[in-house]
Amino acid sequence: MMEYKSESFHIQVHAPPSDAANEVLSTDALRFVGYMCHTFHERRQNLLGARKQRAKEFDAGETPKFLNIPAVQDPNWKCASIPSDVQDRRVEITGPVDRKMVINGLNSGACVYMADFEDSTSPTWKNLVEGQLNLRDAVQGSISYTSSCTGKHYSLGKKTAVLFVRPRGWHLNEAHVTVNGKLASGSIFDFALYLFHNAQRLITKGSRPYYYLPKLESHLEARLWNDVFITAQQYLGLPIGTIRATVLLETITASYEMEEILYELRDHSLGLNCGRWDYLFSYIKKFKLHPDKIAPDRSCLTMESPLMEAYCKRVIYICHKRGTFAIGGMSAVIPRKDDAKKNEMNLKCVANDKEREVILGHDGTWVAHPALVKCARDIFDKHMFAANQIESKPMMEGAKVTEADLLLLPQVPDGKAITSKGLKCGVKTVLHYTEAWIRGVGCIPLNHKMEDAATAEISRAQIWQWRHHGLVTQDDGVVITSHRISSLVDNEVAMHTGGRWKLAGKLVKEMLSQHDRLDDFLTTVCYPYIVTTHCEERRARL
Numbered sequence: 001m002m003e004y005k006s007e008s009f010h011i012q013v014h015a016p017p018s019d020a021a022n023e024v025l026s027t028d029a030l031r032f033v034g035y036m037c038h039t040f041h042e043r044r045q046n047l048l049g050a051r052k053q054r055a056k057e058f059d060a061g062e063t064p065k066f067l068n069i070p071a072v073q074d075p076n077w078k079c080a081s082i083p084s085d086v087q088d089r090r091v092e093i094t095g096p097v098d099r100k101m102v103i104n105g106l107n108s109g110a111c112v113y114m115a116d117f118e119d120s121t122s123p124t125w126k127n128l129v130e131g132q133l134n135l136r137d138a139v140q141g142s143i144s145y146t147s148s149c150t151g152k153h154y155s156l157g158k159k160t161a162v163l164f165v166r167p168r169g170w171h172l173n174e175a176h177v178t179v180n181g182k183l184a185s186g187s188i189f190d191f192a193l194y195l196f197h198n199a200q201r202l203i204t205k206g207s208r209p210y211y212y213l214p215k216l217e218s219h220l221e222a223r224l225w226n227d228v229f230i231t232a233q234q235y236l237g238l239p240i241g242t243i244r245a246t247v248l249l250e251t252i253t254a255s256y257e258m259e260e261i262l263y264e265l266r267d268h269s270l271g272l273n274c275g276r277w278d279y280l281f282s283y284i285k286k287f288k289l290h291p292d293k294i295a296p297d298r299s300c301l302t303m304e305s306p307l308m309e310a311y312c313k314r315v316i317y318i319c320h321k322r323g324t325f326a327i328g329g330m331s332a333v334i335p336r337k338d339d340a341k342k343n344e345m346n347l348k349c350v351a352n353d354k355e356r357e358v359i360l361g362h363d364g365t366w367v368a369h370p371a372l373v374k375c376a377r378d379i380f381d382k383h384m385f386a387a388n389q390i391e392s393k394p395m396m397e398g399a400k401v402t403e404a405d406l407l408l409l410p411q412v413p414d415g416k417a418i419t420s421k422g423l424k425c426g427v428k429t430v431l432h433y434t435e436a437w438i439r440g441v442g443c444i445p446l447n448h449k450m451e452d453a454a455t456a457e458i459s460r461a462q463i464w465q466w467r468h469h470g471l472v473t474q475d476d477g478v479v480i481t482s483h484r485i486s487s488l489v490d491n492e493v494a495m496h497t498g499g500r501w502k503l504a505g506k507l508v509k510e511m512l513s514q515h516d517r518l519d520d521f522l523t524t525v526c527y528p529y530i531v532t533t534h535c536e537e538r539r540a541r542l
């Protein structure tokens, strides 16, 4: 077993040995991960406890309030100055950390490639350690790959995107690693290994360790990240402020603490990003028991919805006021190869989304696929004449956004809000995504859209909510019951063989139709099924 023991902590790795793990988890790397996990274990647990307490208040009918902390209101502070290699972030591509994706993402022509351990990666041990190895090789410039199917060879081009890394969110444990017998934090594991192996080389190349931070629910969670950065930099002898991070503003509670989040991270901040899919999921999850906040079909939850418009305006206003980036989000539409006309329509759909973002004042945007880079870039080039619009678009309308504006769902005509088609599509999405995830695949194409751990969660949360409130699908007047949901799951499972459909069907039925409580995350429910069999004892504790 790989392990390292100091006076204060004992880190152990409980996974089958592999070449990738041997390379990534050197003794010094293990010592760093162990030190970081040990130092921040209790604070992380307390903050996860605070999430639960807050959830109870929302269940009792409360809604979030702006904090208005005096030090944060001070007009004089700004976020850290922007390094030269990331002044222009107009197009950012995201994707899982597998070898081909990393090379394709870096070669895609986007300004940034965000290598993702969160929404689009199923955190199997193999995916994680190989992902770290891929990122190390990418930073060294030596990464290459030859497809065993096509024989095609992949290596880095002359000009590559700047690399950002998104570690897992605070809620996820890394069950293959314990520190003093306690499960390691997935966030710290991903963050620390990337920093340990790459910080010096990135600095030598004139870049930095850049991160995206997902699923924060409060400014105290941002403070935790900031302290993690300070401690890690001190440990590795890096100047404070070397690390830079963009926070995904993707929970409804964080929306009431945007400025506080930037304030906490100001010496390391590279702004905020509108993570629209997790944001919608978080809204439904936090207000699941509020009868006046029942979300309509997923297709009605567009960026033109009042709550989404208010949220984006406020992100842009706060970020630009504090001299930093307000990055837009991801259109889930992806290119299709089967029909040229329909592909054109998909591209148009993405272009419209990007046009709305750049005109509103975002400084850049996300795409899910290399074939969308040009489309997004053309739109931003047409409307954004400098590297970003931090100075030129103060978006003062964002200052007027009220607490209530952030909660306003779209008005959908009677009969169209909750439909049998929406229900069926939602069940299919949760099932297909769960099946892929427990097979080790964290992002899939489904109905010509990208589905990941944020998009699929919207479907899961809203179906649970509809059933819990005993609602009917309005086109046929039929009640949404556990039995109806289970039949839809069974019918879809019956259409597939192989894979992990049976297990996925069982888990999805439990999550949607049997559990009285809405599970916090699909990924935490499914995680025990991807933990290696070396971890039976810890699996039972998950």
Ligand SMILES: CC(=O)SCCNC(=O)CCNC(=O)[C@H](O)C(C)(C)COP(=O)(O)OP(=O)(O)OC[C@H]1O[C@@H](n2cnc3c(N)ncnc32)[C@H](O)[C@@H]1OP(=O)(O)O
Pocket: 093, 094, 095, 096, 100, 101, 102, 104, 105, 106, 116, 119, 120, 277, 278, 330, 334, 367, 368, 369, 370, 443, 444, 445, 449, 450, 451, 452, 454, 455
């Ligand atoms: C809500 C959020 O959090 S958004 C962020 C998380 N989500 C993501 O990052 C989405 C990432 N995107 C993907 O994983 C994929 O694009 C999918 C799953 C949606 C579609 O995948 P596929 O159907 O396999 O795409 P497709 O076959 O069209 O891919 C064509 C080529 O583009 C590459 N490619 C596709 N998406 C990406 C990407 N995001 N980054 C890099 N390369 C990519 C493929 O590797 C493939 O390369 P090849 O031609 O050399 O073999």
Ligand SMILES: O=CC(=O)O
Pocket: 119, 248, 250, 274, 275, 276, 277, 278, 279, 329, 330, 454
């Ligand atoms: O991470 C992005 C999102 O939309 O969720």
Ligand SMILES: [Mg+2]
Pocket: 119, 214, 215, 248, 250, 275, 277, 278, 454
């Ligand atoms: Mg997200």
